[in-house]
Amino acid sequence: MIDITETYVDSLALNAAAVKNGRDLARKNSFPKLCRSEDQTLLFGECKGSGKEPYRCSADYAKPDNPVFRCSCPSRQFPCKHILGLLYAFASGAPFQTEQVPEDVADKREKAEKREEKKQAAGAAGTAPSAAKRKTNKSALVKKIASQLEGLGLLDKLVRQITQSGLAGIDPKTLHMLEEQSKQLGNYYLPGAQAALRELLLLLQSEENREAVYTEAMDRLTVLYALVRKGRERLEARQDDPEAPMDAASTLEERLGHAWQLAELREHGRVLPEAELLQLAFRSYEDEARAEYVDEGWWVHLQSGAVYPTRNYRPVRAAKRMKEEDSTEAVVKTSECFVYPGEMNPRIRWEAALFREPGSGDYAKVRTAACRSFAEAVKTAKNHMKNPLGEKRPVMLLHAARLHKADGTYVLEDDTGKRLALGDADWSGRGSTELLPLLKAEHTDNQTFLVMMKHDFQENRLQVQPLSLITDTGVVRLI
Incomplete structure (x- = not known):
């Protein structure tokens, strides 16, 4: 029990x-x-x-x-x-x-x-369904790819139309027309591309600082352009060879509408065996572009120190009938932790797990895994942000020699004296820096922080938002 x-x-x-x-x-x-x-x-x-x-x-x-x-x-x-x-x-x-x-x-x-005995016997004989090579319905796949390529053609047309007319020239009437056309992408098996376009249109509807909106919109247009270009290359290659393996290294397949099955992830070796995970941060928010509620947790893999998110998606229309995830302080122990394709902070999930209370040894592992060089951390984050289809808000563990105020702004300082200014990275309106004055004095020196980074296009600098503080005895959550 x-x-x-x-x-x-x-x-x-x-x-x-x-x-x-x-x-x-x-x-x-x-x-x-x-x-x-x-x-x-x-x-x-x-x-x-x-x-x-x-x-x-x-x-x-x-x-x-x-x-x-x-x-x-x-x-x-x-x-x-x-x-x-x-x-x-x-x-x-x-x-x-x-x-x-x-x-x-x-x-x-x-x-x-x-x-279970039959399943194990079949597995030992090499006849289990999971051991068999997945068969591809070539005719259905070719039709789907043709439809996706047609959808990318529509997306390309919309992106060029927005670019040629100029962001400042997009009035409410044009936005409404673009919104109606974006709905058509749902007919082409491109939910990821459709969501990316809707994110841009929702941004353009904002009445806030227009200069900041236009700067952010240019980055979204770059993402859409890269998705069209790389998506076409990938789909045309699969059209020529339907038996070609899936791209299990990047998020491109998922952006093009592929829903990864656990059996596929297992086939590609994307499994962490006998994993122990500790949740460091959690939030629930509404993703307007996807019309879904998202329950997002940030976890550290205690064996490797890597940081992964879990995301539970609940369509707004069906949210009441679906399980809503919640935060937890327990260590999760699972025999198989599945890792979705992606570079930095790929998403994870598991099917079955046990729970135990965390101890000082667990917190020590988290603190040991933290990056002590801010220069190295910033370089890693920026390299991922430069990729148009890469992670735009990477999350990592940082060891800070000091947390203090400089020129009216809270900063983290590493062992070499390099500083990172802290701020709220526009994370669905969830601020955390306002809680920093409430931290105890012993929490300001030689501590580990889980932080989210984002490039502020308006100020042309890196925004760093603290999500939680990991001490020798526990996790202090700031969101």
Whole structure:
């Protein structure tokens, strides 16, 4: 049995409403029967419902990193409030009597074990689906590529139209026309290109400093131009050879609309085995260009010190029916951590995991992984920013000898005396520098910071925003 805490149960809930409903069931003693198996791998019970018969729910931890939840209620929410209530009751110390595993659960466990045995036997014989080479439907792929090339032609036309008319000459009527044409890109299997164009159009709709808007817009146009050029090269090459391998090093395939499957990532060796990860920062925001909510966490891989993001996308229209991710302070242990294509800060995800409380040794690993040379860090960040399709807001760990104020601005200073001025990098309106005066005196010397960098085109300088502070004993989150 894993350590079931209220924080862990919170992380399972679909949203805040599910958390409240589950907690209410446990608080109101809505479970006339609470049981656990002798080996403590199964929690089960009965919860009062609206009908005559109570709902029977269970949480099966036969595989601690991949629990199975079951409930007889008709709810489409998963895990439902009854399962959450069962777990909250256990976390709060409610008495659970020891009983034998119910027959229906035992039968389901047996069937699951047989399926796993067949899968392992097939894998040993080399006949498992994951071991077989993925087959490509050539005719469907050729049609899709032809459609994507047509879509890139439309995007090229729109980019040239914007460039030739001049940014200052784009009035509300023209913007509306461009917005309508951008919707057409959705018909050409180019969601990434469509989102990039909508980002530009949303920027041009801004009523803020027009000079700053135009400067930022030129960078967005450069991204779109590079996407058209490199996208065409890639698609034409695949059109000539549909069996050509996917580009698993950059984000180009994803920008062109490819949704990477975990089996593909495994085939390309993009897996961190037996990974331990510690979350250092978290935020949720709305991505207007994609019409999605994004739950984004920033994690450090404790074995290597590399910094990776996780991103959970929830379409705005379906957000209420999808699980909303939350922040966590626990160390995540997973046998397979999948790494998506990308250069700096590639996205990661995992399917099953265990959790443990972090210790001083974990924080020491994070601090050891931090870059101590600001000159080296800036060079690395700028090299990635120069790539039109590269990471525009790289995140890294920096060791700072001092955090102090200079000429009215907070700065980080490394061991050589090189300084980095701190500011808010326009990260969806999430400021953090305003919290720096609240830090304790012992947090200003010889500390490690997780920072996000961005090129300020208006001032032609690097903006550095602190996201969190990692001390010997914990993480101080600034967003």
